[in-house]
Amino acid sequence: MIRVRPALRRETREGRGAYQRAVAATRGGKACAASAGGERALAGNGEGGTFADDGAHERQRTYEFGFDAVYDERATQEEVYARSAKPATLNALRGYNATVLAYGQTGTGKTYTMEGDRGTMLAYGQQRFGLPGNAPVTDGRERGIIPRAIEDIFDYIAKDSHARSKYLVRVSYLQIYNETVSDLLKPERTNLNIREDKKRGVFVEGQSEWVVRTPSEIYGLLERGAQLRATGSTKMNELSSRSHAVFTIIIEHSTTEDDEPVDGVDVGEGAPAQRQSITVGKLNLVDLAGSERVSLTGATGKRLDESKKINQSLSALGNVISALTDSKGRSHIPYRDSKLTRILEDSLGGNCITTVIAMVSPALEAFAESLSTLKFASRAKEIKNTATLNEDLDQKSLLRKYERELRQLRTELDTR
Numbered sequence: 001m002i003r004v005r006p007a008l009r010r011e012t013r014e015g016r017g018a019y020q021r022a023v024a025a026t027r028g029g030k031a032c033a034a035s036a037g038g039e040r041a042l043a044g045n046g047e048g049g050t051f052a053d054d055g056a057h058e059r060q061r062t063y064e065f066g067f068d069a070v071y072d073e074r075a076t077q078e079e080v081y082a083r084s085a086k087p088a089t090l091n092a093l094r095g096y097n098a099t100v101l102a103y104g105q106t107g108t109g110k111t112y113t114m115e116g117d118r119g120t121m122l123a124y125g126q127q128r129f130g131l132p133g134n135a136p137v138t139d140g141r142e143r144g145i146i147p148r149a150i151e152d153i154f155d156y157i158a159k160d161s162h163a164r165s166k167y168l169v170r171v172s173y174l175q176i177y178n179e180t181v182s183d184l185l186k187p188e189r190t191n192l193n194i195r196e197d198k199k200r201g202v203f204v205e206g207q208s209e210w211v212v213r214t215p216s217e218i219y220g221l222l223e224r225g226a227q228l229r230a231t232g233s234t235k236m237n238e239l240s241s242r243s244h245a246v247f248t249i250i251i252e253h254s255t256t257e258d259d260e261p262v263d264g265v266d267v268g269e270g271a272p273a274q275r276q277s278i279t280v281g282k283l284n285l286v287d288l289a290g291s292e293r294v295s296l297t298g299a300t301g302k303r304l305d306e307s308k309k310i311n312q313s314l315s316a317l318g319n320v321i322s323a324l325t326d327s328k329g330r331s332h333i334p335y336r337d338s339k340l341t342r343i344l345e346d347s348l349g350g351n352c353i354t355t356v357i358a359m360v361s362p363a364l365e366a367f368a369e370s371l372s373t374l375k376f377a378s379r380a381k382e383i384k385n386t387a388t389l390n391e392d393l394d395q396k397s398l399l400r401k402y403e404r405e406l407r408q409l410r411t412e413l414d415t416r
Helices: 077-093 110-114 118-129 145-160 215-228 301-324 339-343 345-349 364-380 398-414
Strands: 002-004 023-026 031-035 062-066 097-104 165-177 180-183 194-197 201-204 210-212 244-258 274-287 353-360
Touching (some): 002 023, 031 364, 062 364, 077 145, 077 244, 077 274, 077 353, 097 345, 097 364, 110 145, 110 274, 110 353, 118 145, 118 215, 145 165, 145 215, 145 244, 165 215, 165 339, 180 339, 194 339, 201 345, 215 244, 301 339, 301 364, 339 345, 353 364
Parallel strands (some): 097 353
Antiparallel strands (some): 023 031, 031 062, 165 180, 165 244, 194 201, 244 274
């Protein structure tokens, strides 16, 4: 998926010359064109027209890429969520692993797409879920993918929960800053190690997981972690994310069925034997730090060091994508080249349904970065993962643990 953000004030303000658009949605929102020749080369105005490519000069060359969806500057937060992230949310509820990943140059709207406007998210949480605070009234239209996924998950659970269908939801929130993994919900837990075993796959050792029962609880954790995330100001973005962030929602679902259902028989003595099945879905919501060109961001000192680490990890991500789509079938995939690719190993090439939302600026001044992002997304589109239903076959889900503890307590009470 591609999202083209609207032009920023600094790109269109007086004194910088006439604003030139270099990226446009085409083919009815199924392709994206980019040209260093600016709007003259983008003939058809992004509505499926023809595109100039005389082949004489690189400056006049127009690149066009096909995608599952391309959102232009007019796209709403609701549209982006409904087409790009809601299917992932539903897959997690059904017991599959799903990932939604926002990628792109700094200042292209990744955090806005994933979280929404911070003030709007807070205000909406206060209005709908009773979070503490006195933020101004909002209609919530600017909230992003993560808040909308939270709401859909709990709305779904509310409709599907009954005596034979039970859910348990837990969340975690981590960041990768300067190649160091830390827990945003337990800030004292820093420099965490990444491990792997046959049953759990790749995991972060020591990362906290929080059981949540209401949207207000999960909203509160999301806001707590977001406030601790590393940010900083650059010429390209006044509030630039300086870390990669992964917000994970794990959904356990227990269903109980009779082996031989008989109408009118109550559960209890004389009832047919029951069979319990538990699925464990996982939804990773990933907001990557943006790729940066130092000449544009004006980074120095600490910001320059951050930029180097960000670019190195994103370069490693690009190398993994290239290896996964290598037509020669390269056997070695360099997941271990960065903490980011290590954590995202299953999302990139494993048991997961993954959606990449690549964010681009429409401005001519950002053409090189936008073209690089489009090429990355085009390669990522070629990856074919096979996701399988996650069933709790080794009796280790939290739901089973809680049910065993409850049975034990009942037994103890009966013997007193």
